[in-house]
Amino acid sequence: MKPVVVVTGTRPEIIKMAPILRALKKNKTPTVFVHCGQHYDYNMAQQFIENLELTAPDYNFKIKATSPGAQTGQIIAQMDKLLEETNPAIVLVEGDTNTVLAAAIAANKRKIPVGHVEAGLRSFDLRMPEEHNRRLTDNISDFLFAPTNIAKVNLENEKTWGKIFVTGNTVIDAVNEHLPIAERKSEILDKIKFKKYILATAHRAENVDDIKILRNFIEAFTESPLPVVYPIHPRTKKRLCEGGLYDMIEKTPNLQVLAPLGYLDFLIAMKNSELILTDSGGIQEEATAPAIKKQVLVMRLSTERPEAVEAGFAQIVGTDKQKILSAIKSALERKHKLPDESPFGDGKAAERIVDIVEKEFFVD
Ligand code: UD1
Numbered sequence: 001m002k003p004v005v006v007v008t009g010t011r012p013e014i015i016k017m018a019p020i021l022r023a024l025k026k027n028k029t030p031t032v033f034v035h036c037g038q039h040y041d042y043n044m045a046q047q048f049i050e051n052l053e054l055t056a057p058d059y060n061f062k063i064k065a066t067s068p069g070a071q072t073g074q075i076i077a078q079m080d081k082l083l084e085e086t087n088p089a090i091v092l093v094e095g096d097t098n099t100v101l102a103a104a105i106a107a108n109k110r111k112i113p114v115g116h117v118e119a120g121l122r123s124f125d126l127r128m129p130e131e132h133n134r135r136l137t138d139n140i141s142d143f144l145f146a147p148t149n150i151a152k153v154n155l156e157n158e159k160t161w162g163k164i165f166v167t168g169n170t171v172i173d174a175v176n177e178h179l180p181i182a183e184r185k186s187e188i189l190d191k192i193k194f195k196k197y198i199l200a201t202a203h204r205a206e207n208v209d210d211i212k213i214l215r216n217f218i219e220a221f222t223e224s225p226l227p228v229v230y231p232i233h234p235r236t237k238k239r240l241c242e243g244g245l246y247d248m249i250e251k252t253p254n255l256q257v258l259a260p261l262g263y264l265d266f267l268i269a270m271k272n273s274e275l276i277l278t279d280s281g282g283i284q285e286e287a288t289a290p291a292i293k294k295q296v297l298v299m300r301l302s303t304e305r306p307e308a309v310e311a312g313f314a315q316i317v318g319t320d321k322q323k324i325l326s327a328i329k330s331a332l333e334r335k336h337k338l339p340d341e342s343p344f345g346d347g348k349a350a351e352r353i354v355d356i357v358e359k360e361f362f363v364d
């Protein structure tokens with residue numbers, strides 16, 4: 001029987017593919033798990049494989065890239081070799097990273113069907129490399145697993161060729177599966193210095209690669225009315241060091257800088273926060289999970305997750321320091337009740353996706 005190849009490259013892909021890997025394992029479907037090495041530090045990759053109790057990847061690529069093009073090219077070349085060796089029925093990719101585009105191109109060149117998990121998201125912001133990756137991947141995918149109806153309509157409007165299925169987002173499955181484990185195992189609250197805090201993350205290239213915007217974020221964090229806990233992404237740490245800001249933020253009393261957190265710790269840090277401040281995609285979704293239920297201020301000019309805004313969880317606050325600060329103040333004063341359901345699904349997305357794949361390729 002030909003296997004299913006499941007591809008990951010970065011932290012969020014490991015988290016969002018975990019429920020799919022588990023569902024495939026439960027059904028004893030032959031699976032090849034490949035981590036393409038776009039994220040390679042222990043705390044950006046292997047830590048998640050361990051936290052999510054995944055079987056070790058069958059293939060682990062080493063990428064030595066100095067540019068996004070080289071990164072994409074090297075993954076295409078290594079995926080091409082892997083696909084020749086494994087001859088899969090389908091290649092599953094998740095999200096909008098360079099890994100996703102590279103793996104989808106490699107499969108397409110070998111005429112192997114591509115299933116795109118989290119298809120159809122659109123920010124309509126062409127400054128973002130992810131917007132290009134999503135559009136290109138959706139256009140060469142045979143199976144488009146749209147998390148919501150909005151994503152489905154985006155795909156229909158673009159007349160993409162693949163079959164569209166609305167499945168929910170597997171990130172909600174991941175939260176449901178891991179929060180109870182996190183509540184037992186995580187000790188992060190002993191390490192967080194503040195009782196009440198805002199949890200912040202920032203890593204988008206169009207934000208942190210611009211020193212003015214990065215400075216806005218740091219100033220907003222240091223002047224925030226409530227202390228900020230800030231696990232730093234390696235891209236951002238690099239930019240802060242280059243800009244001479246890193247030493248200063250480490251010494252700021254109401255800002256606690258942490259290394260990237262593991263998934264269990266991050267879930268607990270989110271759940272216990274008063275508010276989330278982020279430019280992340282996945283965190284906008286997780287904040288809507290019934291077990292987390294937090295307000296999120298999105299430090300960006302756009303979002304590809306309008307569902308979180310429409311449901312009342314998220315607000316797009318831009319990247320200006322004063323706007324971020326006044327949004328923090330009003331969010332902390334606001335006492336509105338957040339919905340009991342997530343717009344990103346019921347936590348059964350992975351089951352649906354695996355069911356579709358199995359009916360298509362493994363059931364006579
Ligand atoms: C990538 C994705 C982004 C996703 C994010 C998840 C693209 C275009 N971007 O952004 O969509 O939201 O992952 O976190 O695919 N680095 C390390 N160690 C690592 C990984 C990265 O030090 O393990 C540093 C390196 O200096 C590297 C830089 O971070 O050059 C950027 O990494 P890269 O994977 O290219 O992009 P991200 O910003 O992580």
Ligand code: UDP
Nearest residue numbers: 012015231260261262263266280281282283
């Ligand atoms: N995350 C984590 N530790 C951190 C920061 C984020 O485990 O220190 C998790 C978070 O729970 C979410 C995912 O990483 O599931 C989001 O990844 P990221 O923000 O890097 O990428 P994006 O979702 O924007 O592509």
